[in-house]
Amino acid sequence: MATMLxxxxxxxxxxxxxxxxxxxxxxxxxxxxxxxxxxxxxPLLQAAxxxxxxxxxxxxxxxxxxRTLTERHGLTVPLLDDSTLKVSFAYDVETVPxxxxxxxxxxxxxxxxxFDRAEWQEFFGNHLPGTxxxxxxLPKWRPGCGSLTQDPVIAERLRAESENSPLRARKIxxxxxxxxxxxxxxxxxxxxLPVVPPTPERVLRMLSGTKRDSQExxxxxxxxxxxxxxxxxxxxxxxxxxxxxxLPVVIATVEAVCNKTFNIHGVNATTMGASPVVIVNxxxxxxxxxxxxxxxxxxxxxxxxxxxxxxxxxxRNIGGAKPGGTExxxxxxPMKFTMCFAEWEERSPWEPLHVERGFDxxxxxxxxxxxxxxxxxxxxxxxxxxxxxxxxxxLSVEAAHHVRAHNxxxxxxxxxxxxxxxxxxxxxxKDDVRExxxxxxxxxxxxxxxxxxxxxxxxxxxxxxxPEDRRNRPTPKFASKDNIHIVVAxxxxxxxxxxxxxxAGGAIGSMPVSRxxxx
Amino acid sequence: MATILDxxxxxxPVARTVTPRSxxxxxxxxxxxxxxxxxxxxxxxLETRLAERLPDVTINRYAKPTFTKPAPDALRxxxxxxxxxxxxxxxx
Numbered sequence: 001m002a003t004m005l006x007x008x009x010x011x012x013x014x015x016x017x018x019x020x021x022x023x024x025x026x027x028x029x030x031x032x033x034x035x036x037x038x039x040x041x042x043p044l045l046q047a048a049x050x051x052x053x054x055x056x057x058x059x060x061x062x063x064x065x066x067r068t069l070t071e072r073h074g075l076t077v078p079l080l081d082d083s084t085l086k087v088s089f090a091y092d093v094e095t096v097p098x099x100x101x102x103x104x105x106x107x108x109x110x111x112x113x114x115f116d117r118a119e120w121q122e123f124f125g126n127h128l129p130g131t132x133x134x135x136x137x138l139p140k141w142r143p144g145c146g147s148l149t150q151d152p153v154i155a156e157r158l159r160a161e162s163e164n165s166p167l168r169a170r171k172i173x174x175x176x177x178x179x180x181x182x183x184x185x186x187x188x189x190x191x192x193l194p195v196v197p198p199t200p201e202r203v204l205r206m207l208s209g210t211k212r213d214s215q216e217x218x219x220x221x222x223x224x225x226x227x228x229x230x231x232x233x234x235x236x237x238x239x240x241x242x243x244x245x246x247l248p249v250v251i252a253t254v255e256a257v258c259n260k261t262f263n264i265h266g267v268n269a270t271t272m273g274a275s276p277v278v279i280v281n282x283x284x285x286x287x288x289x290x291x292x293x294x295x296x297x298x299x300x301x302x303x304x305x306x307x308x309x310x311x312x313x314x315x316r317n318i319g320g321a322k323p324g325g326t327e328x329x330x331x332x333x334p335m336k337f338t339m340c341f342a343e344w345e346e347r348s349p350w351e352p353l354h355v356e357r358g359f360d361x362x363x364x365x366x367x368x369x370x371x372x373x374x375x376x377x378x379x380x381x382x383x384x385x386x387x388x389x390x391x392x393x394x395l396s397v398e399a400a401h402h403v404r405a406h407n408x409x410x411x412x413x414x415x416x417x418x419x420x421x422x423x424x425x426x427x428x429x430k431d432d433v434r435e436x437x438x439x440x441x442x443x444x445x446x447x448x449x450x451x452x453x454x455x456x457x458x459x460x461x462x463x464x465x466x467p468e469d470r471r472n473r474p475t476p477k478f479a480s481k482d483n484i485h486i487v488v489a490x491x492x493x494x495x496x497x498x499x500x501x502x503x504a505g506g507a508i509g510s511m512p513v514s515r516x517x518x519x
Numbered sequence: 520m521a522t523i524l525d526x527x528x529x530x531x532p533v534a535r536t537v538t539p540r541s542x543x544x545x546x547x548x549x550x551x552x553x554x555x556x557x558x559x560x561x562x563x564x565l566e567t568r569l570a571e572r573l574p575d576v577t578i579n580r581y582a583k584p585t586f587t588k589p590a591p592d593a594l595r596x597x598x599x600x601x602x603x604x605x606x607x608x609x610x611x
Contacts, residue, residue: 170525172533177595180521187533189526198524226528235526317526 033065114144209244221319308340375498404457
């Protein structure tokens with residue numbers, strides 16, 4: 001039965017397209033540079049090219065290899081770029097060199113595999129009689145080499161591509177005698193707690209949570225600056241225990257933390273132990289069952305726990321940030337396991353966070369903050385006026401980093417319903433709360449200097465060198481009111497505000513980033 | 520055989536980790552006969568030599584039911600729980 005060879009179009013080294021079939025007989029050849037037998041036959045292919053009896057379409061399996069072969073053998077026969085290996089795969093090339101003679105319609109007439117001198121001599125005698133070769137100078141036989149398409153990892157990828165599978169990640173087989181969970185720990189894929197094994201079935205199910213292409217690159221994650229494809233993020237979402245409907249939030253969060261403004265590299269690396277705090281706003285909160293009420297900043301809700309964890313695992317596994325490597329936190333921080341929650345927009349008298357940051361109320365949005373500690377609780381059950389309470393929260397926030405550290409970074413306040421009621425009763429806006437915090441924390445720099453009894457703050461020498469008016473100028477805790485971020489969440493009962501302390505703020509450190517969730 | 524997808528950027532080959540070597544042998548040493556012919560002869564010799572050189576070490580002998588299959592879970596657990604080291608004889 002006649003074998004029709006697959007049609008193809010490949011670029012030569014000059015960038016020109018070479019297509020097959022050509023309408024005339026042609027030799028289709030497959031070679032790779034690191035194969036000694038391919039190197040042995042290259043002068044023969046060049047001789048056939050020189051004789052000009054049949055045009056050659058010679059596909060090399062790597063770009064660099066094509067360049068090397070051309071230089072090494074002084075070739076003028078054009079080498080075509082099959083570095084994607086798609087044509088080699090379509091031809092099911094097992095061994096190189098492979099030489100196929102086709103007629104003008106693309107039907108296979110004859111073939112050579114490896115190097116058997118007698119076979120090659122007969123082939124040339126039959127099809128290329130005008131090509132001069134000194135056959136006696138050549139060895140009698142040399143085995144061919146495995147085509148790159150036979151490399152197990154590459155073969156897996158090529159098969160997935162040809163079947164249009166959304167799964168392209170490396171498959172890892174775990175021996176029956178191995179405990180799957182112990183294996184996952186041993187490979188360093190976890191954050192120290194057990195993970196859900198990311199089987200192909202689970203990852204496919206996870207990918208059903210998004211309409212995005214599995215191979216779309218969402219971000220590049222430092223320190224490796226590795227491409228975070230939707231598939232890789234989905235694998236980490238499985239590890240973390242996510243449901244498919246959480247995946248759009250995880251994707252948007254990975255995109256947000258990898259924004260240069262957020263500076264995830266610095267956030268991971270700092271000895272201060274910063275970590276992303278993830279806040280979700282908009283309709284998706286209800287749809288995926290996020291907690292914004294009782295115990296909102298703690299354990300117990302799958303969506304909150306798993307989304308934050310998936311982001312951390314993606315950063316760890318895809319980006320390569322691991323404790324002891326580029327994660328250099330002195331004390332660490334439990335938020336490095338997970339910290340994600342939703343704002344209880346309906347319980348707030350104010351615009352929700354995402355609307356404040358320029359989105360529509362109906363948008364679902366994720367916002368990330370780099371925080372080093374928290375939630376530190378402001379316990380105030382006695383303030384009865386908004387002014388008192390905002391001032392009281394201000395005094396609590398002043399402890400961020402160090403009570404004498406003013407102009408230091410950002411703070412994120414999670415105000416509970418009972419506290420927000422006190423603020424609402426007196427008509428306080430978010431901005432009024434920020435004003436009052438700045439007011440109660442404004443202290444002359446002279447009061448923020450280190451003393452013999454307690455260090456920290458400005459050094460006495462630096463203070464002494466300041467002009468008097470500067471020494472006495474009241475300086476609030478934050479460089480700007482914009483450094484104070486406010487959301488509402490928590491149970492209906494309890495007069496508390498949770499305070500997250502920031503890291504280095506502004507352009508030198510990290511600034512909050514919001515991303516719309518595509519769902 | 521469980522199959523999982525690699526959650527990393529795939530720049531590092533998947534590797535099995537080896538328990539750190541302490542540099543000294545003390546405590547209990549398991550000698551595991553995989554039930555290949557004459558494996559017991561090798562292990563007998565090894566036991567004699569170990570007893571001479573490391574008199575404080577306790578040697579425990581184990582055998583797999585058959586060399587053609589992995590050790591049963593219970594046997595692997597027994598060896599792990601009762602020993603600090605294990606030497607497996609792959610005699611042929």
